[in-house]
Amino acid sequence: MSFAQTLSLARPIPSGIPSADDFSVSTAETILNSTDIPEGSVLVKLTALSADPYMRSGVKTGKAGDVIRGFVTGTIVESNGNSSWSVGDTFGAHLPFTSIQVVDPAKTAFGMWPLKNFLTEQNIQLGLGLFGMPGSTAYGGLIDILQPLQGETIFISAASGAVGSLVGLLAKKMYNCRVIGSAGGPEKCKVLLDLGYFDAALDYKQHSTADSLTESLKKAAPDGIDMYFENVGGIHFDAAFRSLRTKGRIAICGCISQYNKGADEPSGNTIDISAMIYTQQRIQGFLCGEYLKGAKLNFFEDIARLYSSGQIKLPSDTVFNGIESWPEGFASLFTGKKMGKVVVKLS
Amino acid sequence: MSFAQTLSLARPIPSGIPSADDFSVSTAETILNSTDIPEGSVLVKLTALSADPYMRSGVKTGKAGDVIRGFVTGTIVESNGNSSWSVGDTFGAHLPFTSIQVVDPAKTAFGMWPLKNFLTEQNIQLGLGLFGMPGSTAYGGLIDILQPLQGETIFISAASGAVGSLVGLLAKKMYNCRVIGSAGGPEKCKVLLDLGYFDAALDYKQHSTADSLTESLKKAAPDGIDMYFENVGGIHFDAAFRSLRTKGRIAICGCISQYNKGADEPSGNTIDISAMIYTQQRIQGFLCGEYLKGAKLNFFEDIARLYSSGQIKLPSDTVFNGIESWPEGFASLFTGKKMGKVVVKLS
Structure with a gap:
């Protein structure tokens, strides 16, 4: 048995810089039971959440209780017959901000992309930036x-x-x-x-x-x-x-x-x-x-080549810790108090 | 000996619809003598002048005496060693509006393009429209x-x-x-x-x-x-x-x-x-x-194929006669009193 945390909108934010009060974190028991995972789906644990400027438009028109969705990295905890994904694989995806959840990879907006060939546990947050x-x-x-x-x-x-x-x-x-x-x-x-x-x-x-x-x-x-x-x-x-x-x-x-x-x-x-x-x-x-899905050009291959050749030097990330710190990370995008990629790590 | 006519701007036209008074036609003797044609150049006689909306910007900032330049059709009268052009060939080009002139084809803004494979003397005005x-x-x-x-x-x-x-x-x-x-x-x-x-x-x-x-x-x-x-x-x-x-x-x-x-x-x-x-x-x-010069796509070939297959049906041209009627043709572009291509035929 585990506890999954979910980040939701507490109220619409029509204008101004969002604050912590505009969001809420809820906790619910999650029973990690293989029988609850539909065939082809996977149980995942999120390792990091992204905060990106484009998300401002979603919370402008959203309503109280809407679960925040955005780009994440995560690890596969169980896989029910999905041959593309094994336990322990790391991935990037666009998902609801719920720390533990069941996902059908075929039905996510941008698909799920593997990160194990490019990144380690230590630099997995690059899956929200350079590799995302x-x-x-x-x-x-x-x-x-x-x-x-x-x-x-x-x-x-x-x-x-x-x-x-x-x-x-x-x-x-x-x-x-x-x-x-x-x-x-x-x-x-x-x-x-x-x-x-x-x-x-x-x-x-x-x-x-x-x-x-x-x-x-x-x-x-x-x-x-x-x-x-x-x-x-x-x-x-x-x-x-x-x-x-x-x-x-x-x-x-x-x-x-x-x-x-x-x-x-x-x-x-x-x-x-x-x-x-x-x-x-x-x-x-x-x-x-189209680039993220590989429909046009060869994003992952080209970036991985540059990355492994040591040619990529970027500003340091601005890192926050814990799902409850996401609102603060999000606000930092608009106040200018950050550099590089804003990343919220989950324990 | 011939007389060449030239259309010039009589005064700048900063705003409003241009009128005949804004232009002037001058006539000068032209001696058709091969020795006056530099090697590689051709002596041409224009057969039709185009009036196009884009020309409005040129006369906005021009000064009195500026010779009007635009798209024309014409015929080669003499060729001094230019292997691409023979006497009697028809062409399209962007030239000063002077009815008889010496031209270096290599130095015209859009080059000179041959029309003899596509058009006859009867429909040469298509060189200002469909084939121009x-x-x-x-x-x-x-x-x-x-x-x-x-x-x-x-x-x-x-x-x-x-x-x-x-x-x-x-x-x-x-x-x-x-x-x-x-x-x-x-x-x-x-x-x-x-x-x-x-x-x-x-x-x-x-x-x-x-x-x-x-x-x-x-x-x-x-x-x-x-x-x-x-x-x-x-x-x-x-x-x-x-x-x-x-x-x-x-x-x-x-x-x-x-x-x-x-x-x-x-x-x-x-x-x-x-x-x-x-x-x-x-x-x-x-x-x-780029399309007219053939640097991109295959304009002349593609249009000629459609034309010869009889698939091209366009609004009738609006035709004026004589270089002195060009200002009236030009004004008709802005008053709406015309259909299709405005063409000024020269005798």
């Missing part, structure tokens, strides 16, 4: 959506985050790009430059208008940018769009500056579509699903 | 930029124009799309439906707001549209963007509603980029150059 959603987002967004040419200039917002930092690394290692990132505050900007693959770092906290941010970007890229990897929105988009060269591309990955806004607060960016004709520019939104 | 810039724009914009899937729904603005009508035809013949077009007035809408490949026609003159146009588009496409081929801008863009389904694409080809605006008049469209993430939508501006 952020990794596949950075990888697919750069290679498939932005389609870099060797030596082009790329601007990345929220560049000290889990996705942004990896975009910068891949742009430098794979395409020898000039890499410019934005981050909040001088400390994060220094971390970016210390990583070795960012050529310039902009402190966006120094800028409250698109004009000002454009000016700063112009100093880092006097001839403009070829690509923009969007994680922030707002004036970041405006500054990047104004700085975009002929045949420039923008990949819309996230919009963190907009997520905590209420439905009645203005959002949206103005673009001059007639100018886009002669510049042949492209703006494209995208999700990581 | 509008044809390659429709072809490349649909196939390369929008990348249709079989059976998808496409919305095309200015659908009775030279580009829009061909987009509709290709979308139906090649991809069996549901094809919806907008045009100005009931007469043009009837012409669209009579072509046989438009499933629905919207009279945009019935709509002065994006809300109203969106409502009308919703009736023609209750489940939304997969693709939008933009020729107009303004509320057309807004209505199309709001109607775009998941994985929807917009190709920005033209923006005729904006071309006559002055620099001080507001322009631009508002997009919610955060919504574009989950919908994985794309907005892309493009030009025809």
